Amino acid sequence: MGEKVIEINGLTKKYGNFTAVNQLNLTIEKGQVYGILGPNGSGKTTTLGMILDVINPTSGSYTWFETKPFENHRNNIGAILEQPIFYPDLSAYRNLEISCAIKKAPLERIDLVLERVGLLDRKNSKFSAYSLGMKQRLALASALLGDPDVLVLDEPTNGLDPQGINQMRELIKGIASEGKTIIISSHLLDEIQKTCTHVAILRKGTLLKAGEIGELIKTPTSFEINAISRDALLEGLKNCPFVLSHEERGDHILVVCETNTTGSQLNEYLASKQVYLSHLNKFKISLEEEFLNIVNN
Template identity: 50%
Template sequence: MEPILTINNLTKKFGFLTAVNDLSFTINKGNVYGILGPNGSGKSTTLGIVLNVVNKTSGNFKWFNGTVDTHDALKKVGAIIERPNFYPYMTAAQNLKLVCKIKGVDYAKIDEKLEVVNLLDRKDHKFSTYSLGMKQRLAIASALLNDPEILILDEPTNGLDPQGIHQIRQIIKEIANQGTTILLASHLLDEVEKVCSHVVVLRKGVKLYSGRVDEMISSHGFFELKCDKQEHLLEYLKSNPDFGTIKVENDLITAFLNEPMDAVTFNKLMFEKGMVLSHLVKRKESLEEQFLQLTDKL
């Protein structure tokens, strides 16, 4: 895989606060990466460092395998890390013309990128008449004008209504399908699960997981159980290495599997041990459950 961005042992301290703590991961070409974590986990700080708007404390990063310096590399990057800042009294096309002048891009790109974000029919409307979702889509069009190899988005659906969220996510998928690598920061598990192929999970600046989304949620799942001999069942589950985390809520036992096991096998095993289950359901872990298990460890 061809690396676009490599981060090695990156640390950023603001006084006594460590916002990013010894962070390392690699972004390879052609994937959609999500940096996932709650507010204050270091997502925006990490993006700020690699975009040269925040100074690192220690560690390093390199763009495009170190073949170009950061200044030149950023010419191949499109980024939105703050709210769109366009002139309200100018039209979408006029605003993008200014961006083209700054980036040295041909005006012919304007219609092409407005079409990508479904705003071509509104190109002569003033920015002040745009909804929040349309403003965000215009910002994406602006970031795409220089045909970047990677598009960086910080909380791209923040504050949008459900329709606006859906539109932005569809646009991100379409851009990725055209071969552009995408790196987005989000606190929304649903967003990462639906949009991203890879995820880096952060909490308090520390990396908890880095890898494919489907591998993160490809655990062996869990059983939801009820039994008239609940204490005996709990004792068995806790002593059995096939099971990991055991949770009890009201009368429902949730037992996470360390090894593959189907419901029929488990039901038969319990019957042989004199325990009759009144409730047995096997479920697959969601990204949310995996995320909660990861963050519970800190």
């Protein structure tokens, strides 16, 4: 195992009879881009609020950098929780000056972080004149002022158009490439898959599954195939060593193979049995399908 950034043990939050987060156990290591994934109401924001010392847990604990208090590491953790809040009539630069005073960060960092998020040329524009995507990027700039080792981002692409989502995604990937640890909550399955190295899936406050993205979606590979002779094709599939199952679906046959099986392997095997494919189309389960399988079971 690598260096632990945060270890969460039995973290629970209850509001009366309602349990928002239930006995959450999670370990996040240095350099990981860790996605907290779940539908609305799954406890993502509550979890982030607790580990950022904004919400008091009902029970359980969390440990930053192997020492308990978040307060000891406040300057080493940059966060965007909920919607970014800035003074609307002040410029981006002036808003970040105020953030620097609060975070005790040097003013020299302002131009650096504005350039990092692509807003240096708009630093004198009022916050109220910014688009939603620019506001989100300014919030990210504010989180980066103290040059933290860890970023905690709550729904950073929420409400953005496709261009804004792509800009934020590339920013996060670029920051992660510098060795920073990033924790992201999102209900956008595609964004977690494209951005994160690891993911934890929550449903109604309960952890359903966690691990590396590649391992989480490590499922059989499926192919839709056909041949001129359907009987010969079915016969050829019977003893194929890497075919797990097959079934007829209309004009084609759906073949489920072992993980990482390629179309070339399947085609070459069948050709060795004198079965020549007229149709071959690969299917691979997506994170969304895996997510739905997990939350519905």
